[in-house]
Amino acid sequence: xxxxxxxxxxxxxxxxxxxxxxxxxxxxxxxxxxxxxxxxxxxxxxxxxxxxxxxxxxxxxxxxxxxxxxxxxxxxxxxxxxxxxxxxxxxxxxxxxxxxxxxxxxxxxxxxxxxxxxxxxxxxxxxxxxxxxxxxxxxxxxxxxxxxxxxxxxxxxxxxxxxxxxx
Numbered sequence: 001x002x003x004x005x006x007x008x009x010x011x012x013x014x015x016x017x018x019x020x021x022x023x024x025x026x027x028x029x030x031x032x033x034x035x036x037x038x039x040x041x042x043x044x045x046x047x048x049x050x051x052x053x054x055x056x057x058x059x060x061x062x063x064x065x066x067x068x069x070x071x072x073x074x075x076x077x078x079x080x081x082x083x084x085x086x087x088x089x090x091x092x093x094x095x096x097x098x099x100x101x102x103x104x105x106x107x108x109x110x111x112x113x114x115x116x117x118x119x120x121x122x123x124x125x126x127x128x129x130x131x132x133x134x135x136x137x138x139x140x141x142x143x144x145x146x147x148x149x150x151x152x153x154x155x156x157x158x159x160x161x162x163x164x165x166x167x
Contacts, residue, residue, distance in 0.1 A: 001043070003165070098142045
């Protein structure tokens with residue numbers, strides 16, 4: 001699902017029926033890997049539920065905390081520290097990069113793929129990705145952080161995507 005599709009702007013709801021969660025998680029990972037992503041939220045595949053996946057195990061920034069693919073269900077930011085600005089891309093906004101200010105460190109409360117509760121601290125790249133994917137679940141996109149110059153630079157591409165999704 002790309003920019004302009006209405007599901008990207010809706011706040012996703014908590015999952016209460018977990019009967020199809022394994023299938024949804026597999027669909028998320030398959031789609032993320034197919035498009036060479038490092039994170040993917042369920043609304044990016046048209047499903048407005050609070051779940052996203054992350055895998056940075058293949059990246060240099062990877063560490064023990066992120067060696068395996070991660071699943072975040074019904075997650076919420078709980079605590080934040082510091083700030084950092086870095087360039088971000090998004091599978092729903094192909095070939096567009098925007099500088100986004102994010103918290104350097106976060107605590108995130110969530111259920112894992114086995115439905116175990118966690119309240120964990122994350123920092124660096126992993127914290128940035130979690131915030132990016134959590135934004136998706138809240139109906140936010142990186143374009144919400146764009147400067148007027150960013151919007152001018154990417155305006156034509158954004159309009160084309162929006163038009164494609166309103167056919």
